[in-house]
Amino acid sequence: MALAVVGGGRRCGKSRYALALASAHGPRLGFIATLQDTDEESAEKIAAARRERGMEFVTVEEPIEVARLIEERSHLFDAVVVDELTVWISNLVMAGRGDAEVEAEAARLMQAAVKxxxxxxxxxSDVDFGFAVDPEASRQFRRLAGLVNRQMAEAASRLYWMVFGVPKRIR
Known part of the structure; x- marks a missing residue:
């Protein structure tokens, strides 16, 4: 059907706006959460996100196999939110995936989303707006995140940038 991308810095309302966009497409709503519960901060963020989504979204927590989920299950929903692309990239890098593997998986995800x-x-998230990563993998992560963000933005039929909780439509 179509791909919409909502980007911005940390804690700027991206997820909230994405939920609203998805909700406008019908009652059958899916949500793929990529954040893993690894510490107190991530556990609190996951709990807050669950409360915000409520019961209207069917949620699957999947840190790695996002493309496969969209390929296999997106037909069950009017809209699916994937939250969060740069967290997903970080998960792949931290799992030891090389550049070529991450790029191939990102291409697969983009095709699944568009088709x-x-x-x-x-x-x-824009990696230049305070997104924290492990220092050892930061160069690889930043390069891959920038590349994948550009590719997703090019493929998107709608592109939004969040500024202080306010969406700005770019395309």
Whole structure:
């Protein structure tokens, strides 16, 4: 159907806006959460996100196999939110995936999102706006995140940038 990308810095309302965009497409709503519960901060963020989504979204927590989930299950939903693309990239890097593997998986995800039967709303962070990563993998992560963000933005039929909680439509 179509791909919408919602980007911005940390804590700027990207997820909230993505939920609203998805909700406009119908009552059958899916949510793919990529953040893993690794510490107190991530556990609190996951709990807050669950409360915000409520019961209207069917949620699958999947840190790695996002493309496969969209390929296999997106037909069950009017819209699916993927939250969060740069967290997903970080998960792949931390799992030891090389550049070529990450790029191939990102291409697969983009194809699944664009060609699938559901509206896909992808949430992503700009890595130049305070996104923290492990120092050892930061160069690889930043390069891959920038590349994948550009590719997703090019493929998106709608592109939004969040500024202080206010969405700005770019395309």
């Amino acid at each position: 699938g039967p559901s509206e896909i709303v992808m949430v992503t």
